[in-house]
Amino acid sequence: MELPSSYEPKEVEEKWYKIWEDGKYFHADVNDGKDPYCIVIPPPNVTGMLHMGHALNNTLQDILIRWNRMKGKSALWMPGMDHAGIATQNVVEKLLAKEGKSKHDLGREAFEKRVWEWKSESGGMIKGQLKRLGASCDWDRERFTLDEGLSKAVQKVFVTLYKENLIYRGHRIINWCPRCQTALSDIETEYKDLNGKLYHIKYPIKDSNDFIIVATTRPETMLGDTGIAINPEDARHKHLNGKTVILPLMNREIKIFSDEYVDKEFGTGFVKVTPAHDPNDFEMGKRHNLEEINLLNEDGTINENGGKYKGLDRFTARKTVIEDLEKLELLVKIEEHPHSVGHCYRCDTIIEPYYSKQWFVQIKPLAEEAIKAVEEGKINFVPKNWEKTYFEWMNNIRDWCISRQLWWGHRIPAFYCDKCEHINVSETDPVKCEKCGHTELTQDQDVLDTWFSSGLWPFSTLGWPEETPELKKYYPTSVLVTGFDIIFFWVARMIMSGMKFMNAEPFKDVYIHALVRDEFGNKMSKSRGNVIDPIIMMDKYGTDAFRFTLAVFAAQGRDIILSEKRIEGYRTFSNKIWNATRYTLMNLGDEFKQQDLKISNLEIFDRWILCSLNRTIRKVNTSLEEYKFNDAANSVYEFYWHDFCDWYLELTKPRLYDAEADNQSAETAKQVLFHVLKKSMQLLHPFMPFITEEIWDKIKDGRETLIITSTWPSAEKDFDFTNESEETEIFKELIYKIRNIRGEMNLAPNKKANIVLKTKNDKIISIAKREKVHFQSLAKVDDITINADYSPEKTDASAILGDTEIFIPLKGLIDIEVETARLTKELVRIESELAKINGKLSNDNFIKNAPADIIEKEKIKMNELNEIKDKLDVSISNLKKL
RNA sequence: GGGUGGUUAGCUCAGUUGGUUAGAGCGCCUGCUCGACAAGCAGGAGGUCGCUGGUUCGACCCCAGUACCGCCCACCA
Numbered sequence: 001m002e003l004p005s006s007y008e009p010k011e012v013e014e015k016w017y018k019i020w021e022d023g024k025y026f027h028a029d030v031n032d033g034k035d036p037y038c039i040v041i042p043p044p045n046v047t048g049m050l051h052m053g054h055a056l057n058n059t060l061q062d063i064l065i066r067w068n069r070m071k072g073k074s075a076l077w078m079p080g081m082d083h084a085g086i087a088t089q090n091v092v093e094k095l096l097a098k099e100g101k102s103k104h105d106l107g108r109e110a111f112e113k114r115v116w117e118w119k120s121e122s123g124g125m126i127k128g129q130l131k132r133l134g135a136s137c138d139w140d141r142e143r144f145t146l147d148e149g150l151s152k153a154v155q156k157v158f159v160t161l162y163k164e165n166l167i168y169r170g171h172r173i174i175n176w177c178p179r180c181q182t183a184l185s186d187i188e189t190e191y192k193d194l195n196g197k198l199y200h201i202k203y204p205i206k207d208s209n210d211f212i213i214v215a216t217t218r219p220e221t222m223l224g225d226t227g228i229a230i231n232p233e234d235a236r237h238k239h240l241n242g243k244t245v246i247l248p249l250m251n252r253e254i255k256i257f258s259d260e261y262v263d264k265e266f267g268t269g270f271v272k273v274t275p276a277h278d279p280n281d282f283e284m285g286k287r288h289n290l291e292e293i294n295l296l297n298e299d300g301t302i303n304e305n306g307g308k309y310k311g312l313d314r315f316t317a318r319k320t321v322i323e324d325l326e327k328l329e330l331l332v333k334i335e336e337h338p339h340s341v342g343h344c345y346r347c348d349t350i351i352e353p354y355y356s357k358q359w360f361v362q363i364k365p366l367a368e369e370a371i372k373a374v375e376e377g378k379i380n381f382v383p384k385n386w387e388k389t390y391f392e393w394m395n396n397i398r399d400w401c402i403s404r405q406l407w408w409g410h411r412i413p414a415f416y417c418d419k420c421e422h423i424n425v426s427e428t429d430p431v432k433c434e435k436c437g438h439t440e441l442t443q444d445q446d447v448l449d450t451w452f453s454s455g456l457w458p459f460s461t462l463g464w465p466e467e468t469p470e471l472k473k474y475y476p477t478s479v480l481v482t483g484f485d486i487i488f489f490w491v492a493r494m495i496m497s498g499m500k501f502m503n504a505e506p507f508k509d510v511y512i513h514a515l516v517r518d519e520f521g522n523k524m525s526k527s528r529g530n531v532i533d534p535i536i537m538m539d540k541y542g543t544d545a546f547r548f549t550l551a552v553f554a555a556q557g558r559d560i561i562l563s564e565k566r567i568e569g570y571r572t573f574s575n576k577i578w579n580a581t582r583y584t585l586m587n588l589g590d591e592f593k594q595q596d597l598k599i600s601n602l603e604i605f606d607r608w609i610l611c612s613l614n615r616t617i618r619k620v621n622t623s624l625e626e627y628k629f630n631d632a633a634n635s636v637y638e639f640y641w642h643d644f645c646d647w648y649l650e651l652t653k654p655r656l657y658d659a660e661a662d663n664q665s666a667e668t669a670k671q672v673l674f675h676v677l678k679k680s681m682q683l684l685h686p687f688m689p690f691i692t693e694e695i696w697d698k699i700k701d702g703r704e705t706l707i708i709t710s711t712w713p714s715a716e717k718d719f720d721f722t723n724e725s726e727e728t729e730i731f732k733e734l735i736y737k738i739r740n741i742r743g744e745m746n747l748a749p750n751k752k753a754n755i756v757l758k759t760k761n762d763k764i765i766s767i768a769k770r771e772k773v774h775f776q777s778l779a780k781v782d783d784i785t786i787n788a789d790y791s792p793e794k795t796d797a798s799a800i801l802g803d804t805e806i807f808i809p810l811k812g813l814i815d816i817e818v819e820t821a822r823l824t825k826e827l828v829r830i831e832s833e834l835a836k837i838n839g840k841l842s843n844d845n846f847i848k849n850a851p852a853d854i855i856e857k858e859k860i861k862m863n864e865l866n867e868i869k870d871k872l873d874v875s876i877s878n879l880k881k882l
Numbered sequence: 883g884g885g886u887g888g889u890u891a892g893c894u895c896a897g898u899u900g901g902u903u904a905g906a907g908c909g910c911c912u913g914c915u916c917g918a919c920a921a922g923c924a925g926g927a928g929g930u931c932g933c934u935g936g937u938u939c940g941a942c943c944c945c946a947g948u949a950c951c952g953c954c955c956a957c958c959a
Contacts (some may be wrong), residue, residue: 006921056920132947216958217959259958261959269959271959278957280958281959339959388886389954484953552896555896559887559888562894563894563908566907570907571921573921576921578919579920579922579937581918582918630896631896638906743913743924747913749913749914750914750916843939844939845938
C-alpha cells in the first residue's frame with residue numbers, strides 16, 4: 001500500500017467527522033451498562049464565534065472524553081448553548097437599528113420572535129466550528145438554555161427558592177447600564193482604572209458666611225444630595241454636627257450628620273451623601289433616614305428631580321454643573337484623581353449605581369453548602385490553588401441581583417394581582433390571585449439573569465426536574481473544564497444549585513485552565529486586533545497539529561502564550577507520524593498478518609522499544625489522570641519521534657532491506673513495527689483524532705474505527721525489558737560518540753570509517769560484535785576492532801565512554817586543531833565536574849551527613865572521571881607531538 | 883488596600899518528594915537528495931535558573947527579604 005509522502009489534513013478531517021457523526025459514535029447510551037464518564041460543555045453563547053479560549057477549552061474536554069471512551073467508559077459529552085440574554089439582544093437590536101427600528105417599534109412579542117428567527121438563521125455558528133475542531137459531543141442530546149425542559153427547571157428553581165424566602169424583591173442600589181438599560185449583577189460590572197477628577201465644591205452653611213468643602217468624582221450627583229456626613233471623632237468638624245447647609249444649584253437645605261463610615265484622613269472630611277446613586281451613601285441614608293432622590297432616567301439622562309438639568313445626559317450634566325458652580329464661585333479646585341470605575345461587561349458603558357426595585361437571591365445559605373462541598377473534598381479544584389479564590393469569594397458573597405430589564409430570556413414567573421397587588425409565584429402560571437381570587441394578573445416584565453439558567457446546566461441538561469435515567473447515571477458529572485474567568489459567574493453557581501437541588505455536587509473535579517494570550521503576552525481581544533483565529537490555524541496546519549499544540553501548552557497554572565510557530569512545529573509532527581506509517585506499510589508486504597508477539601523471537605531493540613512503549617503508556621495515563629495534558633502530549637511525542645522514528649525505525653532497516661537477512665528477524669521486526677504503530681495511534685488519538693483515525697483505517701485488521709475500539713493501551717508486564725533497555729542506551733551512546741567525531745571532523749557521510757574499541761567491558765564487547773550491522777548503518781562504520789591493548793596512532797581521533805576508549809584512525813584526514821579543541825572541551829567539562837566532586841568528598845560534613853549511597857555514588861563517579869581525564873590527557877598530549 | 887501567579891538558552895516554555903552533565907520546540911551555525919519524511923537526517927553553539935541573604939553536607943527546587951511584570955477582588959467620597 002502506497003501513501004502520499006505528506007499528510008494532507010483537509011479531506012481527512014471532513015471525511016472522518018462525518019463518519020463518526022453519522023455512525024453515532026459520539027452517542028452515549030444510558031443503557032450500555034458501562035461506567036459513566038460525563039462532562040457538560042461550558043455552553044458557548046448562541047452569538048459566539050470560536051476563539052482561542054473555546055479552542056483550548058474544548059480540545060481539553062475532547063481529549064478527556066475520547067480517552068475515557070476508549071477506556072470503555074460510557075463517555076457522555078453533553079453539548080449545548082446559552083441564550084446569552086444581553087449579548088444576543090444586543091446583536092438583534094443592532095440589526096434592527098440598521099433598519100432604522102428599535103425593539104419598541106416591534107413590541108415585545110414580535111421582538112422575541114425576531115430573536116428566535118435570528119437564532120435559527122445565524123445563531124450557533126460555533127457549533128460547526130466545534131465540529132471542525134473534532135469535538136466529539138453527543139449532539140443528539142444538544143440543549144439550549146431556553147428549551148422547554150430547561151425553562152421548566154428554571155421555573156422550578158425560582159419557585160422553590162421564592163417559597164423558601166431565598167428569592168425576594170426589593171429596592172436596592174444596583175449596577176445599571178444606561179446603554180443596555182438593565183440592571184447587572186455585581187460581577188457583571190468590570191472595574192477599570194481611569195484618570196478621573198476630584199472636584200472640590202463649596203456648600204454654604206445656612207445663616208452664616210461660612211461654608212464647607214466637599215469633594216466628589218461625580219459632581220452631577222450633588223443634585224440628589226440629601227445630607228452631609230462627617231466622622232464623629234473629627235475634631236475639626238465636630239462643632240458643625242447638626243447644622244444645615246444649602247445645597248448649591250438646587251437650593252435645598254440638607255443636614256450635617258456624623259457617621260463612622262467617613263474617613264477623617266481622606267479629602268476634606270465632609271462627604272456629600274447621595275443615597276440614590278451610591279451604595280455607601282445609600283447605607284448611610286438608611287441609618288439616618290435620608291430621602292432617596294433618584295436623578296436618572298433609565299437611559300442615563302437627568303430626570304425631573306434634577307431641576308434645570310433635566311434632559312441632559314449624565315456627562316453633559318456633569319460639565320454643566322461644573323460650569324455653573326464656577327460661575328457661582330463655588331468650585332474650589334479640580335484635582336487629578338485616578339480611580340476605578342465600573343463598566344458594563346457586555347458593552348463597556350460606564351455603569352451607574354442606581355436605586356431600583358429588583359429581584360434578588362439571598363445567597364448566603366446556598367453559599368454555605370457550596371463552601372462545604374469543596375472543603376469536604378467532594379469537589380476538587382485542579383490546580384488546587386483556585387480553591388482559595390473560590391473560598392475568598394464565597395465567604396464574602398453578596399445577594400445576587402437576578403432581574404434584567406430585557407426581553408430575551410426566562411421571564412420571571414411572578415404574577416402581580418391587579419387588584420390586591422399580591423405576588424403570585426407558582427410552578428404553573430396562575431389563573432387567579434391566590435390571595436383574593438381576582439383573575440386579572442400581570443406577569444413581571446423582567447427576565448432572569450442568563451447565569452441563573454446556566455447555573456443549573458449540569459442537571460437541567462440531564463433532564464431535571466424529571467427523574468431521568470440520564471440524571472441517575474451521569475450525575476454527578478466527572479469533571480468540569482473551564483477558565484478561571486467564570487469561576488464566580490458559573491462554577492460557583494452550579495455548585496450552589498447542585499448542592500441545593502440535587503443534594504450532590506455537580507462535578508467531582510474542576511479543571512481550571514489558563515487564558516490564551518498572544519505572543520506578546522496580551523489578552524486576545526477584538527479591540528486589540530491581536531486575535532489568532534483558530535479556524536485559520538486549522539486551515540493552515542491541520543486540526544490535529546493545532547490541538548496538539550494546545551495540549552502541549554496546557555501546563556497548569558500558567559497563561560498560554562500562543563505563537564503560530566509552535567503550531568507549525570507540530571504540523572511537522574503530523575507529517576512525521578504519517579511518514580513512519582508510510583515506512584511501515586511499505587515494508588509489511590501484502591501477506592502481512594498481525595500475530596501475537598512471541599517473546600522468544602524478540603531481539604534486543606524490539607525489547608527496548610516495547611519497554612519504552614510501556615513507559616510511555618504509563619506516563620500518558622498518570623498524566624491525564626492528573627490533568628497534565630502537556631506531560632501526556634510531550635511523552636507520546638518524545639516516544640514516537642525520538643524513540644520510534646529516530647532509532648527503532650532505523651534499526652529495522654537492515655533487517656528489512658537486506659536480502660540476506662534472517663526471515664524470522666525480518667518478520668519479528670514487522671510485527672513489532674506494526675504493534676508499536678497501532679499502540680501509538682491509540683495513544684495519540686485523544687490528541688490527534690483525525691490523522692490517527694485515518695492511519696488506523698489503513699492498518700486496522702477488523703472493521704471497527706479507532707474512536708470506539710475501546711482498547712486504550714495498557715502497559716504489558718511482559719514487555720518491561722529493563723536489561724535490554726540499558727544495553728540499548730549504551731549502544732546509543734557509542735553511536736553518538738562516533739557520530740560526534742564524524743560530525744566535528746567533517747567526515748563525508750559516504751566516507752566509511754573503521755573504529756577500534758579499546759576495552760575489557762564485556763557488555764560493550766558483546767554489543768559491538770552483535771550489532772555490527774547497525775554500527776554500519778547508523779554511524780557509517782566499516783569495521784570494528786576490539787583490542788584491549790591497542791596503542792593508538794597519533795592520528796587517531798578518540799572518544800571515551802566510561803571504561804572504554806573509541807578510536808577512529810584518520811591518518812591524513814585528521815585536523816589536529818579541531819581534534820585538540822574537541823578533546824580539550826571535553827577535558828574542561830570533566831575537570832570542572834571533578835572539581836565539584838572533590839569539593840564534596842573532601843568536605844567532612846558531607847561525609848558525615850550525606851546518605852551512604854550518595855557518597856558511594858560520588859566516589860564511583862570520581863574514579864570514572866579520573867580515568868577519563870587520564871585518557872584525555874594522553875590523547876591530547878599525543879596530538880601535540882604531531 | 884487584600885489576595886494571587888510569574889521571572890530558567892535569542893524566542894515560547896518544561897523541570898513536586900533538595901543530590902541531573904539544568905531539558906524541549908522554534909531560531910542560529912556546519913554537513914547531508916543514503917530506498918518513510920528537506921514539514922527531513924546527522925553534528926554543534928548557546929543558560930553564574932531576576933537579585934540579596936538564610937536553612938542544609940548539598941538549593942533552579944525550601945525559607946526570608948527585594949526588584950520587575952501580570953492577573954483577580956475591594957464602597958474610599
